[in-house]
Amino acid sequence: MKNNWDIDTALIHHSKRGATHSGAVVEPIIPAVAYAFPDTDTAAAVVSGEKEGVYYGRYGNPTLFSLEEKIASLEGGEAALGVSSGMAAISIALLAYLKQGDHVVVTKDVYGGTYKFLTNIAVRYGIEYNFVDCTNPEFIHNHIKENTRAIYIETPSNPHLTILDIKKISEISKLYGIPLIIDNTFMSPYLQNPLELGANIVVHSATKYLNGHGDSIAGFIVGNSDDITFMRNSLMGDLGQVLSAWDAFLILRGLKTLGVRMERHCKNALEIATFLENHPQVEKVYYPGLPSHPQHELAKEQMKGMGGIVSFELKDGKEAGKRFIDSLKLIIISFSLGDPETLVQHPASMTHFSIPMEEREKFGITDGLIRLSLGLENAKDLINDLEQALMVRPKVDIELKV
Numbered sequence: 001m002k003n004n005w006d007i008d009t010a011l012i013h014h015s016k017r018g019a020t021h022s023g024a025v026v027e028p029i030i031p032a033v034a035y036a037f038p039d040t041d042t043a044a045a046v047v048s049g050e051k052e053g054v055y056y057g058r059y060g061n062p063t064l065f066s067l068e069e070k071i072a073s074l075e076g077g078e079a080a081l082g083v084s085s086g087m088a089a090i091s092i093a094l095l096a097y098l099k100q101g102d103h104v105v106v107t108k109d110v111y112g113g114t115y116k117f118l119t120n121i122a123v124r125y126g127i128e129y130n131f132v133d134c135t136n137p138e139f140i141h142n143h144i145k146e147n148t149r150a151i152y153i154e155t156p157s158n159p160h161l162t163i164l165d166i167k168k169i170s171e172i173s174k175l176y177g178i179p180l181i182i183d184n185t186f187m188s189p190y191l192q193n194p195l196e197l198g199a200n201i202v203v204h205s206a207t208k209y210l211n212g213h214g215d216s217i218a219g220f221i222v223g224n225s226d227d228i229t230f231m232r233n234s235l236m237g238d239l240g241q242v243l244s245a246w247d248a249f250l251i252l253r254g255l256k257t258l259g260v261r262m263e264r265h266c267k268n269a270l271e272i273a274t275f276l277e278n279h280p281q282v283e284k285v286y287y288p289g290l291p292s293h294p295q296h297e298l299a300k301e302q303m304k305g306m307g308g309i310v311s312f313e314l315k316d317g318k319e320a321g322k323r324f325i326d327s328l329k330l331i332i333i334s335f336s337l338g339d340p341e342t343l344v345q346h347p348a349s350m351t352h353f354s355i356p357m358e359e360r361e362k363f364g365i366t367d368g369l370i371r372l373s374l375g376l377e378n379a380k381d382l383i384n385d386l387e388q389a390l391m392v393r394p395k396v397d398i399e400l401k402v
């Protein structure tokens with residue numbers, strides 16, 4: 001459905017396929033596995049792709065199709081594929097373009113699960129990779145080989161909030177005629193549209209902001225119709241990574257509030273980043289919304305908001321970091337991000353544990369690094385919690401001499 005709505009309106013009204021049939025205001029959940037046909041010719045036409053339709057739940061379901069239409073439109077892509085996790089989206093997108101003997105250039109600042117997929121799984125099937133500092137697009141040129149078949153980046157990156165120049169990197173990908181794949185999880189389509197900036201494929205962990213309530217694991221791939229059809233029929237369906245109608249419904253519901261949530265996430269993140277930057281115990285803050293961030297100007301050009309994630313290091317390193325995290329009373333120690341609750345985690349021992357220590361250090365993931373996913377609470381309450389945890393001093397054993 002083509003329209004001229006602003007994204008705030010499209011998030012609520014775009015694509016109500018099932019609801020149009022029933023008259024319901026809310027999209028229905030259709031969890032059926034099998035679908036009936038009037039005759040064998042129609043069944044054959046749907047299976048062969050000649051006729052549009054659904055024949056078996058492992059290749060999608062009507063609730064998911066509504067959601068896929070909506071996500072494609074929000075990202076400005078021809079088509080989208082909803083899958084069972086962000087990692088399913090990332091692995092399907094990479095496997096769609098890479099086969100045995102192929103090579104991929106990957107940003108060095110990449111989510112731990114993506115690193116693990118490439119170094120543990122893809123390598124077993126003869127796929128080569130190089131982790132490259134993509135902040136200088138020249139470095140990408142230097143790593144392109146004859147067998148390079150894709151460039152894969154994440155911006156802002158997890159957990160360092162490094163910003164990469166999507167336009168410049170897409171020019172390189174076009175020069176070599178290879179697709180540029182971007183993980184847009186930290187931004188959501190509300191804050192950044194990589195396809196408009198020249199990327200070919202966008203992947204999301206919808207587990208985060210798209211659903212936004214911490215109660216569903218899901219992923220999306222957005223791109224051109226032919227590639228998405230190939231991914232659906234020859235990878236997602238056959239590997240069995242479909243997204244259930246129940247989860248699709250939760251994400252359809254969550255998406256309606258994406259705009260207001262993202263605005264609050266960004267507002268809280270900027271307040272907290274500013275507070276941390278001015279705190280005497282804090283060594284360094286990583287947040288693209290701060291003028292001190294090395295790619296602040298680029299962030300302002302390609303992002304509509306700076307996102308809800310803030311990473312930082314304390315002056316006394318790992319021990320101070322652990323003490324600080326363990327002293328938080330409101331903020332929850334947990335994996336994931338993009339939830340209503342503010343979450344804190346220690347990347348070196350949690351999300352990025354799968355990256356060996358020496359590699360982690362090369363990627364700048366020090367043992368003292370802390371990542372906050374700012375939720376939707378009142379910023380004052382968050383600052384009070386951070387303040388009290390920063391004041392906690394190490395326990396010293398005092399020997400009482402009587």
Ligand SMILES: Cc1ncc(COP(=O)(O)O)c(C=O)c1O
Nearest residue numbers: 085086087111158185205207218
């Ligand atoms: C940037 C990014 N991409 C992908 C993923 C993987 O998503 P999922 O947990 O839904 O598989 C994560 C998970 O934290 C992430 O942070």
